[in-house]
Amino acid sequence: MDNPNQPTEKKKLSLNVVSNKPHRGFGAGSIDLSQVACVIIDEGVAYIDVGAMHAKSKIEKGIRFSPDKANVPNGRPAWIVWVAVDRNESGSYYAGAASCEMLIDTEARRGWKVLPEHVNRLDASIKRKYMLDNIGPAEKEALRKLLVEHNEEWWNNSPETLKDLLA
Template sequence: MHKVRKGQVDPTCYDEQRQSGMLPIVSPDNAYGGRGAKLTAIVVDGDRAWFDEAALHGRTALEQAVRWVKSPAEVPNGRTVNPVWVYIRPARGGGFQYYGLVAVSMVIDEQNGVGWKSLAEHVNQLSKCMNGHVDLQALDERGRAALLSALRQYPEVLENSPDAVKEALGLPVSAPTSEE
């Protein structure tokens, strides 16, 4: 077992599955969670983004390295880090799709070991994600590009995703079909 220092990304949460070509966020068996649906998170930190299921429990390496305070004003030298809740479910016609995407914010100052986040907002946005909402307003352009890069690791899943997801990411959407 390797040791990860506080504030560093632990690649073991996704590398083994990625190397084998498996989607790192959907178990090949449907015994747990039902019908293959899965909730995960992508952490967006500046122009970097990575899958990190620990974010669902507030246990990312970044979050473990800080003491939480009650106000963002108490983190004057912090930087914004954005967990993005990602809801994945089976797509019509097979495979999987990114069905819900919702970005939230937290402010972290690793040097001073403090951070702020609104747990209530994180929970409410997580619920919206599970209902298929798409809201990436918390991300700037650089963050959206990083998120898109992470999602593109699985192009077939992105291709199967609803138009609302593609539109929020700045991708071309499907042309409407006319039925006469």
């Protein structure tokens, strides 16, 4: 029973694009994934895909991945961008963003990605770093558009470093 004289517990910042519940899968407790969104950039379009957290995004389903690029000669480039959100005195903001390249050949049901790089870049995003060195101007524009449209206030509160990277 709630005591009306007790202070109410402050709500935890929730990034609903992933989940409003703390991550409880393998490795829970070692890193907090509840404030991370998964953005896919495919053919010049950026969109949020929660399934990417467990390699089950729309473009990854049914694809057999190899760490060898030569196995995917007809693959189209695509990226997962791990986007972390944090809060400061100004409010919530995009605190980290790191992109990971993939090749996807939907017809052949083959793909290329380097899983350790995905893990390392996810970790970098969680540690409030921006690593967007492997995406081009069209992908940067698509990511910026998505971040602004998703929450303009978060975008406005974000550091100039991120805005400059996506300019």
